[in-house]
Amino acid sequence: MSSALRAAALAAALTTVCLCQPARAQAPAQVFFDDFSYRHSGELGSGGWTPRSQTGHPGIPGAQWRSDALSLLDDAELKGNRLLRLRAATDGTGQGTQQVQLCHARKYLEGTYAARLRFRDAPSSGADGDPVIQTFYVVSPLKHDFDPEFSEIDWEYLPNGGWGSPDTRIYGISWQTVKLEPWQAFNGSHQERGSLNGWHTLMMQVLDGEVRLFIDGRQVATHGGRNYPVVPMSINFNLWFSPGGLLPASATPRVYEQDVDWVFHARNARLSPAEVAAQVAALRQAGSARVDQVPPAQPPLDSRCDF
Structure with a gap:
């Protein structure tokens, strides 16, 4: 495939965003971009990523967070493209549950965030029905209950329902603060009901x-006030199971997968969906698999992967 045809194909992979606005020709001054073209998961650290290994919130008590549940693979739909795959599994018990999370540096606050992800409504193997959560989000540490500086914005897709409802839906949430035990949350949230099985661009x-x-170029919500983030956050993807709704224990694990094509951030800039699509296409056409122009927070912050 020629470079021109490949660039066109890569641009076509972004068609889940709206192209109804004029695209910006010049890139923002400070951009973070990763298209996950690594050869294997052991190279993710070179791009500033940290796999989670520490136990704890969220998910099933006793579950393991496994770095070996991350993999890189060729895109079967687009020649030359690579994908990040997250894989989580459960046999219905805490000790038999494996969850997965990947975190970038804690240095992101204002600007535009976007990622292209493939959600799945059914497990790749095993019985269907566990309350699995598929995500893309930014977050700061929760230092204590009702921490006033806690900041989080997340997308959470629940193909099998959960949290008091059997409905398939995605949440967009902007957080003020939270207490984990017993659960008490203060946030602004938006729900979109229905299946999102397949590829989507979240922004x-x-x-x-x-x-x-x-979602896919369509604005679905606006949050603000006390739910607006106030401290730098890390960029994260995770795949986990909600407590209190797993199928009965079984000798055959249920395996769920979520794929990520690329992730993008423009610091201190408001980009439209069309402008994000144009920037990602331009970066890929230029062969820029990874760009990180976003400076560390000042003073530098500990970039943990445990929440």
């Missing part, structure tokens, strides 16, 4: 006291 614009949430 957040975080500027001027407002968090604007987009």
Whole structure:
């Protein structure tokens, strides 16, 4: 395939975003981009990523967080493209549950965030029905209950329902603060009901006291006020199971997968969905598999992967 044809194909892979607005020709001054073209998961650290290994919230008590549940693979739909795959499994018990999370540096606050992900409504093997959570989010540590500086914006897809409802749905949530035990949360949330099985582009614009949430180029919610983030956050993906709704224990584990094509952030800039698509296409056409122009927080912050 020629470079021109390949660039066109890569741009076509972004067609889940709206192209109804003019695209910006010049890239923002400070961009983070990763298209996960690594040869294997052991190279993720070279891109600034940290796999989670520490136990704890969220998910099933006693579950393990496994770095070997991350893999890189060729995209079967687009020649030359690579994908990040997250894999989680459960046999219905805490000790038989494996969850997975990947975190980037804690240095992101205002600007535009976007990622192209493939959600799945059914497990790749085993019985269907466990309350699995498939995500893309940014978060800061929760230092204590009702921490006033806690900041989080997340997308959480529940193909099998959970949290008091059997409905398939995605949440877009901007957090003020939270107490984990017993659970008491303060946030602004938006639900979109129905299946999102397949590829989708999720986006957040975080500027001027407002968090604007987009699914496939369509703005679905605006949050602000006390739910606006106030401290730098890390960029994260995770795949986990909600407590209190697993199928009965079984000798055959249920395995779920989530794929990520790329992730993008433009610091202190509001980009439209069309502009994000144009920037990602331009970066890929230029052969820029990874770009990190976002400076560390000052003073530098500990970039943990445990929440």
